[in-house]
Every structure is written in C-alpha cells, then in structure tokens.
Amino acid sequence: MTAPATIDLREYIRNIPDFPKPGIQFKDITPLLASPEAFRSAIEQLAAHFRGRGVEVIAAAEARGFIFGAPLAMQMGAGFVPIRKPGKLPYATIAQEYQLEYGSDRLEVHSDALGRGRRVLLLDDVLATGGTMKACIDLVHSAGAELVACAFVIELSFLEGRARLTPPEVFSLITY
Numbered sequence: 363m364t365a366p367a368t369i370d371l372r373e374y375i376r377n378i379p380d381f382p383k384p385g386i387q388f389k390d391i392t393p394l395l396a397s398p399e400a401f402r403s404a405i406e407q408l409a410a411h412f413r414g415r416g417v418e419v420i421a422a423a424e425a426r427g428f429i430f431g432a433p434l435a436m437q438m439g440a441g442f443v444p445i446r447k448p449g450k451l452p453y454a455t456i457a458q459e460y461q462l463e464y465g466s467d468r469l470e471v472h473s474d475a476l477g478r479g480r481r482v483l484l485l486d487d488v489l490a491t492g493g494t495m496k497a498c499i500d501l502v503h504s505a506g507a508e509l510v511a512c513a514f515v516i517e518l519s520f521l522e523g524r525a526r527l528t529p530p531e532v533f534s535l536i537t538y
C-alpha cells in the first residue's frame with residue numbers, strides 16, 4: 363500500500379525545548395513513528411529518492427538511525443549495517459571519535475561490514491552539527507567502501523551540519 367502523497371511529515375515532529383540540556387530544541391520523532399502512515403511515507407520517500415542508484419548497503423548509527431535504516435534497507439532490497447556505540451559489536455571493529463550538539467562519543471562498525479567498493483547510503487534521523495554523520499563518513503572511507511549519499515529525515519539547517527559533510531549528496535526530507 364502506498365501512503366498518501368499529501369502527508370506533511372512536519373505535523374508528526376514534536377519540538378521539545380531545553381531537552382536534554384538548556385538551549386537545545388529537541389526534535390522528537392516519536393509521533394511520526396507512532397503513525398503508520400507517516401512512518402511509511404518517510405521510508406517510501408527516502409526509497410523513491412535513492413531507487414536506481416545502485417545502493418547495496420544502508421548503514422546507520424545507533425540508536426535512532428536504526429529505526430529508519432532497517433526498514434529502508436528492506437524497502438530498497440539492500441543490506442543493513444549497524445554503526446554502534448563503543449563495546450557493542452562482537453567482532454573486530456574500526457572506530458571513530460566525534461562531537462555531538464550535546465557531548466562527545468565514539469562510533470564503531472565491524473571491520474568487514476561495509477566492504478571495499480560497496481555502494482553505501484548513510485542514513486540518520488537528524489542532521490544537527492553533523493558530527494555523527496562525519497564520523498560515519500570517515501568509517502565508510504576507512505573501510506574502502508563507496509559513499510553514495512547521506513540521507514536524513516530531519517535537517518536542522520541553522521546548525522550548518524551540512525557544511526561539515528562532503529559526500530556526493532546530502533538529502534533531507536524535512537528542513538528547519
């Protein structure tokens with residue numbers, strides 16, 4: 363079943379002021395996830411944009427990236443590769459440190475997961491400062507894979523995260 367083309371995903375994003383720290387305008391995606399029509403529409407819009415581009419792997423960072431990454435992989439007939447926070451992956455990993463809008467952290471991926479030359483689409487729920495996605499891009503490059511694009515459900519353009527990213531394309535469904 364195809365979701366109605368008229369659905370406005372913005373109506374399903376809730377703004378929470380001062381979460382998790384004072385001054386942060388947190389974009390809460392849980393109303394979108396709770397709506398079968400909105401969730402389906404988000405996945406179908408992403409799949410439609412990237413169909414025919416030879417995407418073999420969707421890679422996404424824990425935790426919210428997983429929520430959109432796994433169904434997008436299914437929809438596109440691609441594999442899914444989890445990029446995880448430290449100490450979660452059982453096999454040999456490659457790692458990358460990064461800065462967040464509200465802290466710093468480290469991301470890891472299995473050393474054999476992305477594969478030399480494989481065409482990878484990186485996906486996340488939110489582009490804020492771009493630190494998380496920059497770390498994901500570095501992991502894709504370290505693995506020798508080919509980055510097709512970075513995609514987001516939400517882009518906070520006032521934080522200028524896009525300027526930190528240098529993939530062939532940065533695509534967002536909703537921009538604030």
Ligand SMILES: O=P(O)(O)OC[C@H]1O[C@H](OP(=O)(O)OP(=O)(O)O)[C@H](O)[C@@H]1O
Binds near residue numbers: 489490
């Ligand atoms: O562009 P940035 O400034 O890096 O911010 C965006 C990242 O922040 C959030 O993840 P968070 O690290 O809060 O973890 P979560 O997905 O586990 O909630 C969000 O899901 C993105 O991954």
Ligand SMILES: Nc1ncnc2[nH]cnc12
Binds near residue numbers: 386389390490491
């Ligand atoms: N303002 C924000 N809202 C939701 N997720 C985020 N991740 C980083 N900044 C965020």
